[in-house]
Amino acid sequence: MKYSRGYKVFRIFNGIFLALICIVCLYPFLNTLATSLSSNTSVLRGEIGIFPKGINFEAYTRIMKDSEFYIGYKNTVVYTVLGTLLSLTITIATAYPLSRRGLVGKKYIMLFFVFTMYFGGGMIPSFLLVKNLHIMNTIWAVILPGSLSVYNMLIMRTFFASIPESLSEAAKIDGIGDFRLLTKIILPLSKPIIATMTLFYAVGYWNDWFSALIYMSDSKKHPVTLYLRSVVMGLTKQAMSGNITGNDVAEVANKTVQGATVMLVTIPILCIYPFVQKYFVSGVMLGSVKE
Incomplete structure (x- = not known):
């Protein structure tokens, strides 16, 4: 050509x-x-x-010797896994009914969700809500406030709507109920969008530190991103320890530890991308352009 x-x-x-x-x-x-x-x-x-x-590898050795790093890493893994599973469940449970044509009041429900994308209560009302629910210093304080992303829900809803209605009609003729229809037919056909949403939610939970900073006072429950934040701000023991003298040398040692911490926190989440790459583009495109 x-x-x-x-x-x-x-x-x-x-x-x-x-x-x-x-x-x-x-x-x-x-x-x-x-x-x-x-x-x-x-x-x-x-x-x-x-x-x-x-x-x-001195910087990595310093970090590996700190028990707080391992505690934070364990917390981050737990928050990411449980949070992603919960978010996917809520997103699917919300997006699927909204993708069906026969849902009563569908237009007004959609307006309600879209409204929350442009207007929010703010940090103080959110803090008071979490406090009054008595979930401060618990895993739910980190997971529940961001468990549903309306943007992700809209993409998944559009993907579900792109699946031919004839499949649902044929399944109902065979006596399959709505729950089995979702789990046995719709979800197996939705692997691209599920993989995409898994990546979106997992990255969000993995990188989140602000929720823990606000809602958790117990350092034993902090994620590793808060550990990284303290390293970057020069507040951890690793940045200040060692047989080093002079402000300049201490600052340089701080930079090497900062770099090592950033790499240890970043690389694991980057390793997820190769496994979902084949689903990522198709999931986003099909879920965003089909009306």
């Missing part, structure tokens, strides 16, 4: 533009990784780009 000169020029500039975007996105990640693996002297001299110099 022959392409016009204009199209060839477009492809060249498009490739250059996408390459620049990749560089902009990858450089901070690679620089942080290189900093976490480099010696304090190299960091102090500003020699670190995307490759480490004076490779050592």
Whole structure:
């Protein structure tokens, strides 16, 4: 196939533009990784780009020796797994009825959900609600307030609506009820959107630190993201310990520990992407453009 000169020029500039975007996105990640693996002297001299110099694992060793890091990591895994399961259940249970044509009051229910996307009660009413529900310092304080994303629900609703009604009608003729219809037919056909929503919710719970900061005073229940926050702010024992002297050297050691903590917190969630990549694009596209 022959392409016009204009199209060839477009492809060249498009490739250059996408390459620049990749560089902009990858450089901070690679620089942080290189900093976490480099010696304090190299960091102090500003020699670190995307490759480490004076490779050592001292920063990772410091973090691995801290029990608070492991406690936070365990909490984050628990919050992410349980929160994602709960969010998926609520999202499916909300999106599926709203995708059916015969639902009474469907228009007004949709307006109610969309209204919450533009107007919220604010932080103080949310805090008072959580307090009055007596779930402060519990896992529910982190999971329940964000258990349903209206945006994700709308995408999933649109995906469900794209499934032919003839399948549902044929199943009902065979005597299959609504619950079995959902679990045996609709959900198996919805793997792309379920994988996409799983990724969205898992990343949200994994990165969340503000909810725990507000609703949890017990440090034993804090997620690892709060540990990362304290490291970045220079408040952890790892950033201040060690046989180092001088403010500059201490600051550099702090940067290497910060980089190592960022990598340990970021890499696990990045490992999920390869397993859901084949579903991701199709799930988002089918759930967002079909009306």
